[in-house]
Amino acid sequence: MTHARPAAAILSALLVATTLSVAPARSAENDDPIRLTLHDWTGQLITTRIMGEVLQKAGYNIEYVQADYIAQFAGLKTGDLHVAMEIWETTGRDALDEATATGKVENLGDSGMLAVEEWWYPSYMKELCPGLPNWEALKSDACAEAFATAETSPKGRYLGAPVTWGGYDDERVEALELPFEVVHAGTDAALFAELESAYQRKAPVLLWVYAPHWAPRKYQGEWVEFPKYEKACYEDPAWGSNPDMAYDCGKPRGPIWKVAWSGVKDKWPGAHKAISAFSVDNDEMGGMITEVDLDGKSVEDVVAGWMERNTDRWSGWIK
Template sequence: MKSLLSGAVSAAVLSIALLSAGAPAANADPESTDPIKIAMFDWTSVNINATILSKILKAKGYNVELVTSDYLSSLQTGLQTGDLTVGIEYWDTTAGEAMKAADDSGKTEKLGALGPKAKEEWWFPEYMKEKCPGLPNWEALKDPKCAEAFSTPETAPKGRYLGGPTTWGGFDDERVEALGLPFEVVHAGTDAAMFAELESAYQRKAPIMLWIYSPHWATAKYKGEWIEFPENTPECYTDPKWGLNPDMAYDCGKPHGEIWKYGWGGMKDKWPGAYKIAKAYTIPVDDLNALSGQVDLENKSMDEVADAWIAKNQNTIDGWSK
């Protein structure tokens, strides 16, 4: 992965020191000294984005806190009550229903798209095609021999699907039942644990089927494919009569779409300058993939990669507050 750090630090040592310390920039005049609370979730890219935005706002003189939160319930509680001010990554793939409920409440505001497009689905390494030649068509998974090829001693003869943490949603248990797949869903405890298991399996060419999402460095590091499920439509999740199974919903793949930023409804009045920056904040998908890889694969800190990205993109950042 191409590093984003080369040459950046020497170009802006003073700027990085200022941002890291969270000191006010010259002529900063925050509208309120109350803390702006930015949500941190349980995957790398969202926490990189939260760290970058926090540093940008601190440099403008704002009091900023990073708050560990639950992904879906943050839309239902924190952002509606004002206990959270901003959330940077809400994916159409998994948070669609929660975002609709938040919109209907009138207590949150959708702050615009982050930039990268969201894709999440079941994924398998290319070497598994030898044991299940019908892949990536989802119907190949119904073959008991194919399912057994993805099994572990704990799930045999059923295949094993490694899903994300339960807080991510995704309806994988419902999908397995609705499509009649001979698979058992096992949820990873954390994002890091899920990708550590992928790394171990990939090195040994061992069977694995798991939830992969993009933007993420994994799609560049590992050679494989997403399962091609029946195309998602809103009716698939809401109308059991839609689709292949007339008695159950979720008989399709996950939706694709945007990644959205959300804010507490009162942010624009209490911190109009910070609100303007949060609305303008975007990041290219290639940058986000590279930054995530630097943290997860190169063991660089969130602060280190955030400071380097800010230094490299200072002209763009300055335009967000104009």
């Protein structure tokens, strides 16, 4: 992961304490708060709040902490942070591997969701860029111009995610010699507001879209098919079409992982068991994200509805 921040700024760079919720202790091993990290996309807020609510039902003291997606690993290693509910195979694998190799961070298994994060375009753009979804279509000047804006012309414009998400898009453009300029959205909301606007106007747009999410459910479109990811692509410049540069392939795909400070299993063994048992699938999560982002419901209300509908399920996690 290229955008990780220095570990020296653990608390000042990545910790902002937010909501503190306390439930009457029933089965918790101690009263110390379990700190769950919150990030900047809707699905992660939902999974974290669900886990927090379930742990509260078991009597645990829960604290939610706003944290940078990659920089949070510094706090997980030291035990300043305790649980991160979504580390995506697509963008977080490098940081996860480094952290777990220290023995200070533990992978608690997959969340039940499978991640896709890749360049995406609306179906109406295929007429303007023949050859899609094959990535090589993007190498033509005509396709670049089809995706260009006044600011990037004659280069095409690719709207990437917030820089803190990682993903190596700038490196990918350079390694694959694509005539595109990467422009990073400031927030998750800005990213999809631009998609909404472009799609309604049938305007050119090429951007980072991920699943589980409402966007690929609502809009007709496709992900660009880059050379299939292999670990060597990110590590060995000799791999792939560009013998001198890494990242000449697409992003990896795979599970969304749950991770924790390695001390959780000893300090809160019941919580450790519950977090390990947590599981939701893509369709379920996509529906909840839709309720928040498109239907205007609050995360808290959507989580409360899920808790009410799934009592038997989450009760099994904390038995």
